[in-house]
Amino acid sequence: MPAFLTPELIAHLTVIVVVFFGLQISAAVLVYMERKVAGFIQQRYGPYLVGPYGLLQPLADIVKLVFKEELKPKAADKILFYVAPVLSATAAFAAFSVVPFGADTDFFGLLSHPIHLAAADVNVGLLVIFAITSMGVYGIVLAGWSSNSKYSLLGGLRSSAQMISYEISYGLSFAAVIMLAGSLSLREIVDQQAGSWHLFGLAVAPRWYIFPQLFGFLIYLTAGVAETNRAPFDFPEAEQELVAGYHTEYSSMSFALFFLAEYVNMVTVSAVATDLFLGGWHGPFLPEWLGWIWFLVKVFAILFFYIWMRWTLPRYRYDQLMEFGWKWLLPAAVINLLVTSAVVIYMGG
Amino acid sequence: MLFLIPLLPLAGFVVNATLGRRLSKPASAAVAVGAMGLSFGWSVAAVWRLLHVTPVGGVRAINEVVYSWLVSGRLNIPFELRVDPLAAVMILVVTGIGTLIHLYSTAYMQEETDGEYARYFSYLNLFAAFMLVLVLGASFPVMFIGWEGVGLCSYLLIGFWFTKPSAADAGKKAFIVNRVGDFGFILGMLAIFATFHTLDFQGVAAQVAALPKEETFGLLTGITLLLFLGATGKSAQIPLYVWLPDAMEGPTPVSALIHAATMVTAGVYMIGRNAVLFGHAPHTLDVVAVIGCLTALMAGTIGLVQNDIKRVLAYSTVSQLGYMFLAMGVGAFAGGIFHLYTHAFFKALLFLGSGAVIHALHGEQDLRYMGGLKHELPLTYWTFLIGTLAIAGVPLLSGFFSKDEILAKTYSSGHTVLWFVAVVTALLTATYMFRLLYLAFFGERRQAPGHGAQAPGSHGAHLHDAPPAMAIALVVLAIGAVLAGYVGVPDVLVSGGNRIDAFLAPSFTAPGAAPQVEAAAEEAGAHESGTELGLMGVSTLAAFGGIGIATYFFRRKPEAADALADRFSGLYRLLLGKYYVDEIYDAVLVQPIKRISTLLLWRGVDAGLIDGTVNGVGLVVRGWSAVLRRLQTGSMRAYAMSFFLGVIVILGYYLWR
């Protein structure tokens, strides 16, 4: 086999492939999960016909979406109409690429030296995530604009405004953790969370940043929900007001892409939350190399929380959303940041 | 912590000035009096500390640099405060008597509205603060802050009832006249800096002490004369005394505090502060002595015939200040300060007493419409009597000792003529003071033609004596007027009795140098103790003589006085018209200046030259813009083009040069 095809390269490629498909699978799982949980919350069964417990429902959905007819409004912008969904899906996947999901491993000695369990390891990972999330806006805006319909336009404008407004709080909640860890690399941040917090010499809690940064965590979650346009902040597709928001005009695969993007974004946000606040793959009972299981557990816990929220809380009013974002969440984030920095300085960090 | 002394009154000022309108009268009074009281306590503490510091180079002093104020090139002036014996006496006088007068004012100003009341006390506190800066300042500029500040406050307080035109004018007059003096002071200050490259009193003194006495008219003489000009302004001496009598338009306690006890003595203090400097300029000293003496006499004579009770006191103040300058002039610095200090007591007492009278008579100030108050205002009467005796120089009261010391020093330093004039003035003093006493308190009540029988206070029974706040002040001051002198009992009576001289002496000498001025005076006094006793007798005689004259003319047969007035009606009118000095100034100075300002400065320079230039510039610009605006097409792209053209040209220049 060719020289440049070193085991490392192969390993890297595997990781990338795993991430890529893992995300899609998790999206499918999420769809199923969402519908089931929704069912239970609303005291019904949810999908149960296709396969055992309706486990094959997601597949059915995918098939349906693929074989649907592709529709495009006449007045829509030829190019952008198709670019938009691809863009948002790409952004969604790209964002996850820098998220580490497991400890370094050499695959039981297959490799000469261990590699990172992340599609890409950048030492400014958080910035990259931030950047890519901000790119995600375009998909929605363009979708809204290009399909040249009032509903879509409003949906697009709204969602972009919403995402931009909440990005700030989002970033600030990052910043607090960055200050604690003194690094922009997710991997280092996670490694900082190994071990446990000690009080009078005895370990009281795992050394996760959620404990010093409870506020930061809450702010992050709230902003994250807004970033992913999930209920109770799901304005872009506020059915009652504007049919289906930015993807009113979309159907078939291009719609599927948006759909996919939304769930992948959820996964990303949860994964980042896990890495930042919940100690990533660190956890008891399991050997290092199985850390990714802990990671998955935590991520899905947060995802469950998301779904739970969606089916429990009513939707905000748009002005309320903006007001909340600017007048409450942002100040809270700033204060949290200031307090954190003060403490860090005091501790001589 | 010296800075607390001026800071406390300042704080009182700030409080009363900012939220005075919302404070009730008792509240703002409490703030003001409390501030002064604390300041007094702190001063006492400071002086106590001073008495226990070990003298450095013969000088006891506490220095304190509050902060570095002016630093620029060679000029470095810290905001430094210094307490030495001289300053110690002054702060005690200022804060002590100041406190009493504040207290007195609480009752005296009762009629004012709350806002006015607070305004009054804020001014009064501010004045105290500045006065304390003036006396504590360790260098000319710091002193100058106080110097100007008290001027401002005196202006504000003279014009306190600014709705009354006469009061407003009096305030302006005081301010302007003082400006003339300040001008001299500033020049003197600059000259000193140019000469000695320092403005610190001790620094100057040290350098001057090294120089020989300046027998010919020279630099030192010039400097000191300039400073003295400032002193005449502040301390109401010829030629700048004219503002003080008018200053009586202010509330009486103000007259007592500012225009009798403290501010007007600033000039005297300043000369004492620079004793070494003046000591090296004999000519200036002579000028000082002569001017002081003349002022004393002139004011005394005017005082004889004035009918406004406060004006009489004002002229007497001028005359007493003349005395102090005389003392300074003959080199008896300690004597001058001693008189300053006793004078503060009895003159404040007299003013406050007159205030009590005016208060009782609801604003009546004319002696011709008083009389017979002896029985109706007993307390006022007795305290006033003490004050009068003290100022008249009756033995065993404070005035006697200080005045006598001045006379003795004048004589022993060989200025016989001045001594004679001074004695005559002493006689006059006794006379006009007792005239005042008799007219006010003895005989029958004389109604002002204005009021009918129903006028307030027309029935003696209605007159109420001083309320407690005023009474306390009067009594305390009266006690002071009696006892204050005993710190300076002449050595001939009790050897070593003149403690204040010994105490003050170091302040009048350069640090490290031996007290030469004092030494001279001392030995002079030593081998002429016989003559000194004689002199003492003479001044006593003068005092009693004056009292006798007054008794004859204004008690025994008042018609004689009028007869005399008719006989010498010219002289009488001259005196009544205060030698028409105001009119002369007006004719010689004010009118010409006005005319010049109007015609030349205003019409010519301002309207013609300056405005012309400004308008001309405007016109030129306008004309050009009318042409140039054509270039401004308003098209953004055109602008951008010219912009980039410029860029390309400049870049090209650097490429192909």
Place this chain on the structure above:
Amino acid sequence: MDALLFWILAALAVIASLLVIGQRNPMYSVLLLIVSFGALSGLYVLLGAPFVAAIQIIIYAGAIMVLFLFVVMLLNAQHESQVAGSEARFSGGAFARRFGAALAIALAIELGLAIRQLQATPFGGEGRPASTVRDIGLRLFRDYSFAFEATSVLILVAMVGAIVLARKERS
């Protein structure tokens, strides 16, 4: 590898920018500009400035361009309108635009000449580590703290100004 990336990204940036100004539809201009920003940020990574690369995306592409996008969408002024009449007498005419283009070319030439005067210099010290965020942060908040504060004030003023200008004046 770097060389290849450089040339690709450079070409991308140039082409995108050209299209930006070649577009009649502002919507596309904005998007193409974002592309060129992306290329530039890639170049920044090559230049060992990942921080700048990141904020290039975050600030420029993520914030400023969205602003442009909004305005374009709101005004929805698709195609450039010719202004007839005296207003565009000089500046609007074809002459002005040709002249302007000429200026631009002249500028390019001059810059090129200027650069040719310094001999081709490869970057010294390939082993030099990429400047970390820490370095930049320390430098920014120590030596440039005043400028930093000043810019923050500038931003504030800009915000207020923008709000005031864009507000509908109620009549």
Place this chain on the structure above:
Amino acid sequence: MNFLPEPTLNSYLVLSAVLFAIGTAGVFLRRNLITILLSIEVMLNAVNLTFVAVDRYLGAVDGQIIVFFVMTVAAAEAATGLAIVIALFRHRETLNPDAYTTLKW
């Protein structure tokens, strides 16, 4: 793979020069205020590129900091500029700069 010349400082400078020129041309060629603002952004980015490249060359970080400031200023400029554009558009239904030539005297 050496069939391509290694990028030198000059190549970066040339690139930024080209970009700058393009921006300039855009300012003159476009008849749309928004596009003109975009061209200005292009110019700014060309300058930024120069800063970073020279920074790399000198091994300093100051250039990057200046880039940071440039971006901030660009943000401010865009915000105000667009606000003005909106105001103008409200006032006269066009984005053509040549329509607003009365802003003088």
